[in-house]
Amino acid sequence: MRIGVMGTGAMAAALGGAWARAGHEVFVGGRDGAAAAALAGRIGAAGHGSPAAAAAYGEVALLAVPAGEAPALAREHAAALAGRTVVDCTNPLEPGPGGVMLSIAPGRSVAALIGAAAPGAHVVKAFNLAHSSVWERPAGAFGAVPPAVPFCADDAGAAGRVVELITGMGWSPMPAGGLDRAAYVEATAAFAIGVWWAGGSPRLAFPEALA
Template sequence: MPSPYGNSCRINRVPVDSCSHNLSKGPLMTVTIFGTGSMSQAIAGVLSRGGAEIQTIAHDDPRQDVAGDIVVLAVPYPALAAIAAEYRADLAGKTVVDITNPLDFATFDALVVPADSSAAAELQALLPDSRVLKAFNTTFAATLASGTVGGEPTTVLVAGDDAAAKEALVTAIAAGGVRAVDAGALSRARELEAIGFLQLTLAAGEKVGWDGGFALVG
């Protein structure tokens, strides 16, 4: 079946755009993505276009070494703690990207983290030797794949306390043709999760499409 990203090959079951071209030059970096859903595939598509080699780890895969310089947790919020516990040593010294929106999916009416915290802050506490970033939670898979939101460029907002880690992720996203912006310290993850929460509730209520949402203009 043709890949939704056009001409592609597969690395660990995820289709990635133009990877044969990029890998023939040698990958700029390796990115490990936990999860194989629509967000995982969209993120893999963007980063592989920029030259990254993609390793994916599904929830039912045997335990394996984490190859990535950057590790993206494209999983539901409840899965974060288990991954952090199992892979804490493997993730030490690496950049770990949390894309979750910690909604109460039973009610779609609240976040399940304390008001003065965030899923990303909780993850940083579980992974003290990793550089945790918040990113991709304010975009939908469709807007990452298309690179546009309502005619405006898709923007990935990135928050974290390590400037070099943020710069590396922003550069990797931009190399894949999607705009990325440094949104500040990891404490800003609280606001990013609030934006993600609102956007998800609007889409679930059919106020916007899953190919729509918020755009950063200017």
């Protein structure tokens, strides 16, 4: 699969690197050409260039920029993103008096804002519930039962591409509904990160029901 990574930060490096190792053709696009070139070399990408070049590169585009910048970036490159699977891995978070808070109105999501900014794109919310360092771990690093990646998508083809990306990394896809449910996945990130910062383990809050 050909994937254009829009961004040069930690998530761009972690996901882009994981996909390159899985055999996908990854192109890194950034406003800072030197940073894009450096990241492409570090992860073994097929090429590098501008965000516009990344948006037009392949079947999938990853928006790996701060959540507040993602809708504007999608709007700027809406024509190139039309018809493509656009993966949103962002979290709209900010510090609050009691811990991490959402920086977006209740019930809204960055994924939906990206979809409105680039209405021809097939937006998928995914990869936002783990720290960038987790995505850098090799397939099989978590034992016999692979951890899950919740994702929200409206388009079946886009969902299928993201499932392929998830399984190729050694993870398990977890369908979480349509894009109208992305707000819940983003809110879960706020909960999980708050628990981590408090020294806890959020997975312990979700025990399996007894059969």
